[in-house]
Amino acid sequence: MKKSPFFLLFTFMMLSAAILIGCGEEDTASDETADGNVFDQVVSRGHVVAGVNSDLPGFGYLTSDGTYTGFDVDFAKAIAAAVFGDAEAVEYRPLSAQERLTAVQTGEVDVLLRNTTNTLSRDAIGLHFAPTTFYDGQGIMVRKDSGITSLEDLEGARIAVDTGTTTEMNLADTFRLLGIDYEPIVFDGQDQVVASYEQGSVDAWTTDRSGLVARLDTLANPDDHFILPEVISKEPLAPVVNSSDAIWYDIVKWVVYATIQAEEFGITSSNIDDFMDSENPEIRRFLGLEGELGEELGLDNDFVVNIIKQVGNYGEIYERHLGPDTIFNLERGVNSLWTDGGLLYSPPFR
Amino acid sequence: MGVNQADIMKETTVLQAPKKNRTVQKWLKDNMFSSWLNTFFTIALTILLFFLFKVILSWVLFSADWTVVSVHLKLLLAGQYPNAELWRVFLCIFLLSLLTGFSSGIWNGTMTQLGLFFAGLLALCLALPFVSVEAKIWNAASLLVLVCGYFGGKKLPLKKTVLFSWLMLFPVTIFLLSGFGILPKVGTNLWGGFLLTLLLAVVAIVASFPLGVLLALGRRSRLPAIKYFCVCYIEFIRGIPLITILYVAQLMVPLFLGQGIELNNAVRAMIGMTLFSAAYLAENVRGGLQSIPSGQYEASHALGFSTPLMTFFIILPQALRAVIPAMVGQFIAIFKDTTLVTIVGIIDILGMAQNVAKNPTFLGKEMELFLFVAAVFFVFCSMLSYVSRRLERSLGVGER
Numbered sequence: 001m002k003k004s005p006f007f008l009l010f011t012f013m014m015l016s017a018a019i020l021i022g023c024g025e026e027d028t029a030s031d032e033t034a035d036g037n038v039f040d041q042v043v044s045r046g047h048v049v050a051g052v053n054s055d056l057p058g059f060g061y062l063t064s065d066g067t068y069t070g071f072d073v074d075f076a077k078a079i080a081a082a083v084f085g086d087a088e089a090v091e092y093r094p095l096s097a098q099e100r101l102t103a104v105q106t107g108e109v110d111v112l113l114r115n116t117t118n119t120l121s122r123d124a125i126g127l128h129f130a131p132t133t134f135y136d137g138q139g140i141m142v143r144k145d146s147g148i149t150s151l152e153d154l155e156g157a158r159i160a161v162d163t164g165t166t167t168e169m170n171l172a173d174t175f176r177l178l179g180i181d182y183e184p185i186v187f188d189g190q191d192q193v194v195a196s197y198e199q200g201s202v203d204a205w206t207t208d209r210s211g212l213v214a215r216l217d218t219l220a221n222p223d224d225h226f227i228l229p230e231v232i233s234k235e236p237l238a239p240v241v242n243s244s245d246a247i248w249y250d251i252v253k254w255v256v257y258a259t260i261q262a263e264e265f266g267i268t269s270s271n272i273d274d275f276m277d278s279e280n281p282e283i284r285r286f287l288g289l290e291g292e293l294g295e296e297l298g299l300d301n302d303f304v305v306n307i308i309k310q311v312g313n314y315g316e317i318y319e320r321h322l323g324p325d326t327i328f329n330l331e332r333g334v335n336s337l338w339t340d341g342g343l344l345y346s347p348p349f350r
Numbered sequence: 351m352g353v354n355q356a357d358i359m360k361e362t363t364v365l366q367a368p369k370k371n372r373t374v375q376k377w378l379k380d381n382m383f384s385s386w387l388n389t390f391f392t393i394a395l396t397i398l399l400f401f402l403f404k405v406i407l408s409w410v411l412f413s414a415d416w417t418v419v420s421v422h423l424k425l426l427l428a429g430q431y432p433n434a435e436l437w438r439v440f441l442c443i444f445l446l447s448l449l450t451g452f453s454s455g456i457w458n459g460t461m462t463q464l465g466l467f468f469a470g471l472l473a474l475c476l477a478l479p480f481v482s483v484e485a486k487i488w489n490a491a492s493l494l495v496l497v498c499g500y501f502g503g504k505k506l507p508l509k510k511t512v513l514f515s516w517l518m519l520f521p522v523t524i525f526l527l528s529g530f531g532i533l534p535k536v537g538t539n540l541w542g543g544f545l546l547t548l549l550l551a552v553v554a555i556v557a558s559f560p561l562g563v564l565l566a567l568g569r570r571s572r573l574p575a576i577k578y579f580c581v582c583y584i585e586f587i588r589g590i591p592l593i594t595i596l597y598v599a600q601l602m603v604p605l606f607l608g609q610g611i612e613l614n615n616a617v618r619a620m621i622g623m624t625l626f627s628a629a630y631l632a633e634n635v636r637g638g639l640q641s642i643p644s645g646q647y648e649a650s651h652a653l654g655f656s657t658p659l660m661t662f663f664i665i666l667p668q669a670l671r672a673v674i675p676a677m678v679g680q681f682i683a684i685f686k687d688t689t690l691v692t693i694v695g696i697i698d699i700l701g702m703a704q705n706v707a708k709n710p711t712f713l714g715k716e717m718e719l720f721l722f723v724a725a726v727f728f729v730f731c732s733m734l735s736y737v738s739r740r741l742e743r744s745l746g747v748g749e750r
Contacts, residue, residue, distance in 0.1 A: 062430075093695055
């Protein structure tokens with residue numbers, strides 16, 4: 001067969017044309033996304049698309065009847081309750097740690113509630129972090145009979161860690177600073193980390209302290225292990241939204257504040273009706289009985305009432321998923337109200 | 351061929367091979383204890399296997415807590431599909447059993463085996479104690495129509511109807527599962543578990559087959575535009591990993607499409623897997639095309655066949671027959687590759703197993719769940735390869 005140069009040229013031109021057209025479309029499309037009004041989309045769609053974790057006990061997981069539940073999931077419900085007055089108007093998108101931020105950037109999800117640590121470099125890539133919903137910190141678990149009681153005792157120890165997380169980097173930073181030699185044993189996935197620790201092939205393992213506590217109960221003999229008192233990193237976990245829509249960001253932000261403020265006022269899902277005839281002007285404004293705080297955000301004035309009635313205040317959410325009645329039994333610690341010496345502080349609703 | 355053999359048989363006296371005296375003792379002596387060395391290996395391996403099985407069996411039967419599987423069985427198999435609408439899934443299984451029944455009656459051989467396999471699966475589901483009553487009734491009905499279909503298929507001349515129904519089955523299934531405005535809508539975000547695994551695999555396999563054949567033909571085309579497009583496509587897709595394609599399909603495609611068009615993520619994964627599978631299939635088919643001697647082309651041209659006729663009635667049937675093992679291998683690989691969608695946030699059976707293992711009530715029970723998933727995959731993959739072996743035998747691949 002004779003190949004004519006004309007045909008070769010023709011093929012080449014066709015291909016480059018196709019590529020160029022592809023690129024052209026891409027440019028215009030991404031412009032649209034950047035200008036996109038997330039809040040309008042949410043309202044016209046009729047439900048919130050929330051990126052969640054599907055496999056973190058306590059924060060986001062599937063129950064046996066196939067519904068999502070957890071601490072983070074409750075905040076997604078709170079947002080839906082505020083926007084639509086219906087906490088169930090949420091479509092959950094389980095996301096992996098790698099794809100979660102891209103999913104917010106591309107508009108795949110309206111809001112990301114997936115135990116995401118607020119950091120500068122993440123904030124700088126076109127994302128906005130709402131107020132922190134959970135202050136976590138990295139800890140290390142060791143066996144009691146190993147004689148290790150502080151970070152210094154870990155000299156030469158084998159420490160198991162999950163790959164590709166901030167945990168791995170924090171570990172390296174902390175130990176370099178302290179000048180302690182250790183051997184990091186890297187695994188893909190926490191199950192493998194815990195399994196190797198249980199088999200005794202490593203001396204210690206590390207992750208966020210909430211994760212350590214959650215796992216402690218599932219070990220064969222929980223009393224044989226303990227968590228070192230040192231917290232080696234700050235992990236403020238916060239909801240994430242795309243920075244293109246300031247209104248949507250404000251809504252997510254004030255939904256989180258509303259749960260905190262409600263706890264400060266002592267308003268819970270069970271006693272909220274008693275507050276509806278309150279004389280306190282602050283509470284009357286907060287619950288939308290006076291003023292137009294909700295409308296200023298583009299919501300109903302009683303959006304806070306919907307949140308509290310359907311989901312609860314911060315304390316209720318915490319107790320439900322991480323409190324003494326759960327297997328985690330996590331102390332509130334820094335996740336207490338500022339009035340109790342914690343870090344939770346809501347700006348005034350006025 | 352049959353006739354020829356019969357003729358030969360008539361003319362020559364064929365000596366039968368001497369019958370072996372097949373007693374257990376003799377077989378053991380010949381195969382297991384023929385020398386001191388073999389005797390040693392036999393005994394050593396028996397002891398090793400005994401302890402291995404003892405450990406495995408004692409774990410499976412006594413240590414393992416299988417409630418985690420039985421409680422989540424619905425989630426693992428059908429994902430978060432709403433319980434109230436679950437009858438649609440069962441109806442799909444019902445229709446599938448009906449067609450399988452008829453087909454195994456009409457086409458003996460491989461289809462009968464497939465029907466038996468399917469009946470076995472249904473019977474197994476019936477026998478499990480923790481399956482819900484609704485599921486049992488539906489399964490019993492499916493089993494019944496499968497058996498009825500088998501006898502019906504033997505009697506009734508329904509060949510064309512059944513073939514047509516097979517073609518219609520997939521659209522009907524999709525219609526039933528999603529609703530399309532007539533039934534209550536069930537979004538693909540609620541499809542999951544083994545249901546989704548099967549759908550992904552079936553779509554990828556069925557859709558990539560014609561695409562792959564076209565690409566293979568295109569790569570051998572004399573028209574440079576078509577030829578180089580096919581070469582570029584195939585080499586490009588084969589040059590990047592499947593996981594990259596899935597990521598692009600999940601996260602980049604919505605960006606390209608802009609605001610107006612919303613493709614849901616299961617469809618995006620299906621498209622990604624189809625495009626990937628087609629490139630590999632094209633190379634398999636091309637191997638088959640190359641195995642056809644040029645005499646076949648010349649002979650068909652000499653007989654006055656046009657190129658399309660020649661391709662579809664002379665070349666392709668022979669080429670495809672030659673690459674059945676390779677193609678089935680590819681299909682099995684695609685079936686197993688569907689588990690990769692877990693990474694892009696679509697919950698197939700493996701993703702579901704990982705998720706339910708994180709339920710605080712069942713923490714630390716991954717092993718049971720993963721073993722269950724492995725068993726499901728093993729059953730379906732070995733069925734696929736069994737069917738492929740039967741197909742090869744009935745088409746006489748490897749005898750030429």
